[in-house]
Amino acid sequence: MSDTRFAPFETQLDEERALAVLREATSGADDGELFLERRRSEALVFDDGRVKNASYDAAEGFGLRAVRGEVSGYAHSTELTESALKRAAETARLAVGAGGGTMAPPPQGTNLRLYSDTDPMSDATFATKIDILKEIDAFARDLDKRVVQVSASMAASLQEVFILRPEGGLVSDIRPMARINVSVIVEENGRRESGSHGGGGRYGLAGLITPDTWQPAVREALRIALVNLRAEAAPAGQMDVVLGPGWPGVLLHEAVGHGLEGDFNRKKSSAFAGLMGQQVAAKGVTVLDDGTIPDRRGSITIDDEGTPSGKNVLIEDGILVGYMQDRQNARLMGVTPTGNGRRESFAHCPMPRMTNTYMMGGEADPASILADLKDGIYAVGFGGGQVDITNGKFVFNCTEAYRVKNGVVGAPVKGATLVGDGPTAMRQIRAIGNDMALDPGIGNCGKQGQWVPVGVGQPSLMIGGLTVGGSAT
Structure with missing residues (x-):
């Protein structure tokens, strides 16, 4: 970006003096920066016919980092003064010591703008937002007499x-x-059963609070709840699984994405460590991490180190070709930063993180993929998931899934979990649909206690030999 003013901070912290302190803190370092942030947020929850929560939060602060080799010295403060900055510099300086490092070259600049800078909270008054949440509640209850509780949030x-x-x-x-x-x-x-749906992105509330947007979300949440109302106990055992497009890409995010982050591979703690250039997935599998998609939840014009975000190919036709990198790990691995250095806030150090991670579509018709499923599960929606980075093993809970026999989609099942490991699952992909889709904008990713917004996506997939945990045999 070309703006070179401390716009929100100029009355509290002089840029020229801040630069002098930063230079002193990073003298002899390999890298470092001063990260300043101001954040304002609002959240409204209308639950069971009443306003359950209405919150507004504002915070600002800085984080100062000095990096030498594998060590980072980091200090942060909510006090935006020169004295606080000097105290932080003394702390960060401890990581550098008396060494004579060579400062890494700065990030390349960019004039790209992936989203508006308009305040989304200003798109409607507080009273209007509450009225819309009330409308959502009433609309849901009018759709079906079986609706007993509604929760709507903005x-x-x-x-x-x-x-x-x-x-x-x-x-x-x-x-x-x-x-x-x-x-x-x-x-x-x-x-009683439940269902939920929603979405969003890097834009204002205006596009989300019109009936054309929220009514389909209500209908989808109700549809999922009614599906679960007639769901049977999930089977258990090893079987083939077909995943639907879009949000089921969260399995790809957990089972593969984290394992392709640079820090885990530099430390050789990832199941994909040392496999660059090797076949790690079935042919036809191409996986990207792309922070440059306009208005998407996981997109960032620049990462939290100042590097422009990129469209990075990680796996190409089944071959591992790249990792996601921040500046420190890229330097230590002798490669170029990819624009994936992200942090939750000024109180956190950056690390390699995903943006929008997705698998490219193939050529198969989704209907034919299901028709080829002889005995298995069709998983359309997922809840939480976990992965062990060292071996790629994952566990996922299905929020919407169906029993399939001889290519016929049968009754919905409840309580299904998918168990496997990322490297094996990627090699056992048997069909890739032509219906690649991104999720509706609901993803959050946790790593080492830090949370950042992300996006996921994929086409319909058939994966052979996953373990399905359920309550029926």
Whole structure:
């Protein structure tokens, strides 16, 4: 970005003095920066006919980092003064010691803008937002008499980031975010089930609070709840699984994406460590991490080190061709940063993180993929998942899944979990659909206690030999 002003901070922290302190802190270092952030956020929850929560939060602060080799010295503060900055510099300086490192070259600049800098919270008044949540509640209840509880939420935020480099470069990014979500609970014959749906991205609330947007979300949440209302106990055992397009890409995110982050591979703690250039997935499998998709939840114009985000190919036709890198790990591995250095806030050090991670589509018709499934599960929706980076083993809970026999989609099943390991699952992909889709904008990713917004996506896939955990045999 070309803006070189400390816009939100100029009355509290002088840029010229801040640069002098930063240079002193990073003298003899390999890298470092001063990261300044101001964030404002709002969240509203309308639950069971009343306002359950209405919150507004504002925070600002800085983080100063000095890097030498594998060591990072980091200090942060909410006090935006020169004295606080000097105290932080003394702390960060401890990582550098008396060494004579060579400062890494600065990030390349960019004039690309992937999203608006408009404050999404200003798109509607507080009263209007509450009225819309009430409308969502009433609409859901009117759709079906079995609806017994509705929860509707609306969230928006604006993050302003300024990154000052020791050589004097200053880059900035203004990042909007908005999201709306609907959950419903239905009851019939004493049985209760739930369903939820929502979405959002890096834009204002205006596009989310119109009936054309929220009514389909309500209908989808209700559809999922009614599907679960007639779900049978899930089978258990090893079987083939067909995954639907879009949000099921969260399995790819967990089972493969984390294992392709640079820090895990530099430390050789990833199941994919040392496999560059080798076949790690079935032919036809191409996986990308792309932070450059306009308005997407996981997109970033620049990462939190100032590197422009990229469209990075990780696996190409089954061959491992790249990792996601921040500046420190890229330097230590002798490669180029990929724009994946991300942090939750000024209180955190950056690390390699995903943006929008997805698998490219293939040529198979999704209907033919299902028709070829002889005995297995068709998984359309997922809840939480976990992965062990060292071996790639994952566990995922299905929120919407169906039993399939001889190519016929049967009854929905409840309580299904998918168990496997990423490297094996990638090699056992037997069919790739032509229906690649991205998720609706709901992803959050946790790593070492830090949370950042992300996107996922994939086409319909058939994966052979996954373990399905359930309650039926």
